[in-house]
Amino acid sequence: MIAREGHIVRWRPEGAPDWRADAEALDAYRWERARVVLLDLTACVPWEGDPWPRRAIVWLQRFPLPLVSALDGALGGAWVDLALAADIRVGSPSLTLTVPSELALPTVERLGILVRGTLPEPGKPLSGRWLFERGLVSALTEAPLAEAERVATVIASRGPYAVQLGKEAIWRGLAMPLEQALRFETDLTLLLQTTKDRAEGVRAFLEKRPPQFEGV
Amino acid sequence: MVATGEKVRFEADERGVAVITLARPEKLNAIDLEMRDLLWTYLLACRDMPGLRCVVFRGEGRAFSAGADVSEFGTAPSIMDARRARHDRDVWGLLLDLPVPTIARMHGYCYGAGLELPLCCDLRIAAESTRFALPEVTLGYIPSAGGTQTLPRIVPPGVAAHLILTGEPIDAAAALRWGLVHEVVPDDSLDAAIERHIERLLGGEPLPSRRLPLGAVWTGAL
Numbered sequence: 001m002i003a004r005e006g007h008i009v010r011w012r013p014e015g016a017p018d019w020r021a022d023a024e025a026l027d028a029y030r031w032e033r034a035r036v037v038l039l040d041l042t043a044c045v046p047w048e049g050d051p052w053p054r055r056a057i058v059w060l061q062r063f064p065l066p067l068v069s070a071l072d073g074a075l076g077g078a079w080v081d082l083a084l085a086a087d088i089r090v091g092s093p094s095l096t097l098t099v100p101s102e103l104a105l106p107t108v109e110r111l112g113i114l115v116r117g118t119l120p121e122p123g124k125p126l127s128g129r130w131l132f133e134r135g136l137v138s139a140l141t142e143a144p145l146a147e148a149e150r151v152a153t154v155i156a157s158r159g160p161y162a163v164q165l166g167k168e169a170i171w172r173g174l175a176m177p178l179e180q181a182l183r184f185e186t187d188l189t190l191l192l193q194t195t196k197d198r199a200e201g202v203r204a205f206l207e208k209r210p211p212q213f214e215g216v
Numbered sequence: 217m218v219a220t221g222e223k224v225r226f227e228a229d230e231r232g233v234a235v236i237t238l239a240r241p242e243k244l245n246a247i248d249l250e251m252r253d254l255l256w257t258y259l260l261a262c263r264d265m266p267g268l269r270c271v272v273f274r275g276e277g278r279a280f281s282a283g284a285d286v287s288e289f290g291t292a293p294s295i296m297d298a299r300r301a302r303h304d305r306d307v308w309g310l311l312l313d314l315p316v317p318t319i320a321r322m323h324g325y326c327y328g329a330g331l332e333l334p335l336c337c338d339l340r341i342a343a344e345s346t347r348f349a350l351p352e353v354t355l356g357y358i359p360s361a362g363g364t365q366t367l368p369r370i371v372p373p374g375v376a377a378h379l380i381l382t383g384e385p386i387d388a389a390a391a392l393r394w395g396l397v398h399e400v401v402p403d404d405s406l407d408a409a410i411e412r413h414i415e416r417l418l419g420g421e422p423l424p425s426r427r428l429p430l431g432a433v434w435t436g437a438l
Contacts, residue, residue, distance in 0.1 A: 066381050087377040113373055135372025135394060154382045159356030166353060166380050169364035170373060181365040182309060186302050189360035190295050201356030202289045213356055 002026065007035035007156035008149075009065075013082065016049035019056040030065055033215050035156040035163065037065050039086055042072035042145050044079050051078035057106040060085040061171070064164050066155055070148035071095050071137065074125070081107045084114065084136075087167055090148040091137035095128035113174060159197045160215040224254035226261065232269035233414055234262055241277025247329050248285035252307055259310045270417050271314060272410060273333060274321040280346075283328025286355065308362045311336040317417050321410045322346050322397065327385070332361035335370060340396065341410055342388050343403040348396060349385035371396050 001012045002025040009029045013022065026037065052060075060067075060082065069086035076098035083089060083097065084107050099111070101122040111119055114136050120126055132140040141147045155163055165188045173181035192198050197213045204211035225237040236258050238245035247255075262271050275281050292298035311318065311333070320334030322342040327349045334340045342348075350359045350367065358364055359380065368376035371394040379386065388400045401409040 066377075087374070087381065089374055116372070133393075135375045138372075138375045138378040151378070151382060154384065155353075158353035158381070158383060162353045162356050162358050163381055166358045166364060167377065169358060170368050170377055170380060173365045174368055174373060178312070178365060178369070179309070182306075182362050183303070185358070185360060185362065185364045186299065188364075189358060190299050192357055193290065193295055193298070195356065197356035199290065199356075201354065202286055205286050205355055211354070211356065 002029075004029055004032075004034055007160075008152050009034045009037045010040065011037055012040040013044075015045065016047050016078070019052045023056065023059060026063065026065075030063075033160070034065065035160045035215070036152045037063070037067045038148055038152040039067050039069040039082065040145060040148075041075060041079060041083055042070050042092075044073060044075060047077035047079055051104060052081055054104050054106055057081050057085060057104050061106060061110060064167070066163055066167050068148050068152045068155065070145040071097070071128075072144050074098070076100060076125075084110045087170075088148075088151060089131075089137045090139045090141065090144045090151065091128040091131055092142060092144045093128045093140060095131065095137070095144070096125035097131060097136075098123060098125045157213075159192075159195075159201055159211070159213045161195050161197055162192055162201075165192060222254055223248070223251045224258065226258040228265065228268065231414075231418060232267045233418070234258075234265070234268055234271045236262075236271060236273050238273075238275040238281050241275075241279075243285065244279040244282035244325060245275045245277065245330065246282050246285040247333075248288055249291075253305070256305050256307050256310065259307065259314065262314055262316070263310065268316055270317050270319065270414055272319045272321060272414065273337065274410075275323070275330070277324075279324030279330065280320070280322050280326045281328075281330025281333065282325045283330050283351070284361070289355075289357075308332070308336050312362075319410060319413055319417075321406060322348075323403065323406060325349075327351055328359065328363075329361045332359055332363040332366065335366040336362060339398055339413055341399045341401065341406070341413060342391060342397040343406045344388045344400050345403050346388045346391070346397075346400075347385045348379075348388075348391050349383065350380050351383040351385075353381060353383045367396075 067086040068088045071091040074096050099120050099122050131137040169185050196216045201211045223240045225239050228234040318337040319339040320337040350363050352359050375394045391397045392400045
């Protein structure tokens with residue numbers, strides 16, 4: 001299920017989601033200026049069918065809008081590809097995430113960045129607490145979907161271009177030497193200086209009022 | 217050696233310890249262009265000073281720094297002038313390249329550039345009431361003093377994304393959990409903790425962690 005509510009796109013994959021259909025729907029919402037995707041993985045049944053191909057996972061990791069995921073229950077198989085492609089993960093204490101023995105290469109790479117070292121043992125369930133302590137999950141709560149909705153709402157209230165370039169800066173910058181990455185950040189910063197939203201953000205701050213960002 | 221009476225103060229003692237103080241407390245040490253120029257000058261002095269062994273950054277008053285001075289945003293004559301100025305006077309690159317250990321004494325608000333400066337330091341020691349944030353997205357902006365690159369290299373990248381994309385603050389306990397700071401101490405023990413770390417460094421003890429990774433963190437498909 002993919003549906004838009006205001007600036008937020010709610011994505012609740014079911015069964016074995018058809019990556020072409022989901023990608024098409026998400027992309028359409030992006031062009032319609034949605035601001036954030038809320039990926040609900042709190043009630044997943046075991047994945048049915050083939051995992052997403054490598055190109056689909058790379059596409060999802062590169063998706064320009066921020067992805068906030070809510071994780072709960074037992075997640076394994078190809079759900080791990082989707083969970084780790086998200087920018088922000090909110091989990092519950094009862095969450096378990098089991099890394100499958102055969103993992104798509106882009107997910108292996110993403111997991112390597114996220115854990116900064118030895119990859120978790122395949123087949124061993126990782127608890128929500130374990131994931132939180134290592135920063136794979138950045139918020140741990142009994143109500144992960146409600147918290148993920150709150151986080152998505154906060155992000156949707158921020159400057160849309162700033163959020164998109166912030167995401168781009170983080171993930172693409174990690175693939176660069178630091179000196180190059182810092183220049184990349186500077187150039188993105190200067191690009192943002194050309195937007196009306198940036199001018200609105202500064203003006204609103206100085207006038208002590210909430211900004212009205214329009215994504216321009 | 218002492219340079220006083222300015223928005224940034226510089227002092228160096230006989231041990232070879234330099235202290236750079238953000239001294240604009242009436243504005244919560246919001247870093248304006250003048251302060252950026254002073255930081256550049258003092259960092260050059262640190263780079264070239266014989267016998268220097270350690271640099272400490274601190275803020276005067278209620279906060280380390282509440283960030284950049286927003287009232288000066290957009291005052292550069294053109295985008296290209298702004299770019300040239302940033303590259304010609306790369307304060308944060310100079311700080312990252314200093315040959316001696318650097319310590320951030322963090323208290324009060326460490327927001328925006330007031331967090332990004334410590335992220336360029338080797339040791340970050342915080343008072344327990346400190347608040348940390350990169351709130352630039354609330355202004356339609358992103359961190360521009362290196363924060364989008366240093367933070368994901370210091371804390372788990374998903375945590376960095378959470379902080380950068382929401383702009384929401386965290387407390388000292390969370391900062392310690394994620395490795396954003398190396399130590400949290402009671403507010404009234406902060407100076408003693410800084411002195412303890414200075415003495416350890418002067419005694420030849422290694423830093424508790426390696427400096428910021430300078431290379432690419434990964435070389436994947438993205």
